[in-house]
Amino acid sequence: MPKKETADSVQAHTEAKLQFYTKYLERYLQILLIAQGIDKINIYDLYCGAGQYSDGNTGSALRAVDAVWKAQVKNTQSKAINLHLNDLDQGKVTNLRGLLANKQSDEKKFAISFSTMEAFEFLKKLEPELPKQDRHTRNLLFIDPYGYKDINRQSLEAVLSSGRTEVVLFLPIEQMYRFRNKTMDDEVDNSYVPLKHFIEQFNLDVASITSEKDFITALETALSFGDQYYTASYSIRNHTGHHYGMFFITSNLLGLEKIIEVKWELDSQQGQGFTGDNQIDFFLETDRLSDLKEKIIKMVCTEEVDNRTMYEFVLKNGFRPKHANEVLRSLCDDGVIHTIDAKNMQRARKGSYKLNYQEFKSDKPAMIFRAGAGE
Template identity: 30%
Template sequence: MSKSTQSTRQILAEHSAAKVNVLTYYLGIYLSILGKVPAIRRVHLFDLMCGEGEYADGRQGSALAGPQQVLRYFTDYPNESLHVTYILNDAGMSDIDPSRRKIDRVEERVSQLVFPATPDGQPRITLHYRALPCDRVMQQAIDRVQRLSAFEEKALLFIDPWGYKDIRIADLRAALVGGQSEVLLFLPTEMMYRFANKAYHDDFSGGEALQQWLKEVFPEQLPRFANVHDFINQLRHRLQNRLEVPYSSRFTLETAGHNTYSLFFFTSNRRGLEKMLEAQWMQDPTAGSGHRLEQTFTLFKPGELENYPAKLVAYLAAAPSRTNEDLLEFGLAEGFLPKHTNEVLRKLQATGRLHVSASDGQNMRKGAFYLNNPDRMVRFSLTS
């Protein structure tokens, strides 16, 4: 089949490939970290609308790329005892082979992967293939997440719907209760932004799901949005609040037709946020916030990337002093890694605008700010 006759559901578009790259990079880090925690015995991975697995153009979607990343982890760390339960679900018929279900194509390909056993011969992965509607598989995931052992189990849910009408904010919140789970959610934010005002204020055919979403996220009134990126940022912060989690990020993806999608991440774990930001910066080394076909552009709002130093200075100026813990939290919330915050601090220190002192009274090496060192408290203040 030529590319000209393939539909967007039969091939993995560039923006979707970028999304899968972020997921698999994070998954590799996620497993390697949890595998080193002796108390954690099991990780539950959910790909709730997993798609075709392998597409007509030969590219691999999350349903195949995810299990392959698990296999790489097992190969790289053969002596770790972490067990993975992987739930792959899709209720649809294949767009590539209409006579078959998507999940059957996924199972056929994933079953060809040879996963190693533990040193004592036990399987290291349990795979489940399901073809359930979104609401049913989501409820199953919630039920399982809410029964996780507080110290022995973790969960990661990847939710990539074709649209959003089947996704309920209450379900997302329930899936995050307890702090043992994380959610990656993919949404068509360009379309949501384009129809937000009409859907919020008027009833029209096809707008019911968007209206429900917006009314729950913005219950008082719909804010004004300067552009689609402003909409994405406000949506992210409001969702984080509604889902009752302390950390979130967003990664924006643009198609060849200039439609904008977003990959939102929600977690109760600060280290999880930092590692997700690492995955995003790996995909977008210029800005860490998005992917588009013209790689010379970034997807921060105009001036947002350049304004981070000014934002950090304003944050420092708003209090007599800030700790290394404060600055780490601030940078991550803004979408920047510790290395980016360190770079700004070094420039401030080099120009004599920053005073740095350690609470233990010991001397500090110039340029060392200990953002990722919880064992030492460092204080920062701007000089007058």
């Protein structure tokens, strides 16, 4: 189904969606352009739209091009970047071709390609090609459908399975939540069959979902495909108070860290979502950090934890390492936990927790966290 423009101007919730995608894309490119062992980057926008609204604001395709140019200007290494734009609407793709006619660069190895296919038909065509890719290639898929009926679990799993692909997915949670109860019988009205199929694909227990935010949380868990992948969600509330959901799926923990950075940049108090207001309430951040503190205490009091496990745990719970450092510093000062240098098994230097991706990838832990004040 072609992507429809729901308004002639960029509404606040649409802008929030576009910011989420493009801010992550900027970080994604900055990392890959300097990463050793990465030679080629593919970006796929499967519902790209016409590229520009009548009020002059740009859509995902033009913003992606700007992100590529910015990243390449900041980095001297020239790596091949391919942006593929797909939309079933031929007119929108034709419009994009005109807008982007002068945006490719042979010198910078930046190429733009186009197609006009059903998005998940395009994905099925792409599936067998991904395993054949050189291991030095990375892919990012942006999937922003009109509705949810075309979403196919099997195709998502297939493109993720190579370990070289990350997915950003946008879904209209309010619609899905509102009609969830219509799908609970064996026989449902034809108009609810697509939603029933979606719910069954992802094994969602709709009887236990009592809010739109619950639906987002349940779907975030489902998109991990049985904890095979790291996932994150970002809720976007529109002017009517209802929610959309942005979902991110990756097999790479550094990718998860970068999307969490985006979430906290866009929502500095809670790192959870866009609400449509600009109120600043620092008690919200305090409450969130208190939640992290309780989770860390429970984990460390249950088992001995090293810095690699702690780093992963913090990210999976939606926090940045700097939040964990603040919480750990407080817990150590209060004698609730203490740290051990894993190399010599002596008391560790105060304030050093080794929570970063390089330490996570190392063969051995650098730090051990134990309950109590220690000796």
